Amino acid sequence: MARHLVFTTLTWACAVMGLGRAVVADGHAKKDKPKFEVIDPDGIYFGKGSHPKAPAVIVADSVWAEIPEYKKIVKDELGEDDPKYHILMKKASARFSKALKKAAKRGGHDVIGESGSIEAKGEKKAKIPDITDDLIDLVSRD
DSSP: OHHHHHHHHHHHHHHHHTOSEEEOTTSOEEEOOOEEEESOGGGEEEOOOSSOSSEEEEOHHHHHTTOHHHHHHHHTTOOTTSHHHHHHHHHHHHHHHHHHHHHHHHHTOSEEEETTSEEEESSSOOOOOBOHHHHHHHHHOO
16 A cells, blocks of 8 residues: 555656656556657668657658769669669669768667658657758768
């Protein structure tokens, strides 16, 4: 009985003090954070897991259109049968991956996916940041 009273008092005190927890009917405390879900695993470019804690989204076509090596492929109309194509695509892919890692680290993102591949769930739906412009800035640098 005494333990239950102490637990109930502590739970109530945490709720009153606003320590980022909500009290539920059964007396247990749970975090009141937005929940996210990956709804298209094929659209994930960085990170793993079906329930990210701090996701971000991008429009990959917009990012790729600004990668210098990819621009050269398009400009020179290189096809897959051209050896230059594969060399440039390897460099472009490496630039894209490096930019994803850097953006994730800067923004504290555990998962980055294509716009529409991650969705906010629950009562407290948070907006998932679109970091396309940040990635464009990163891939455009030499």
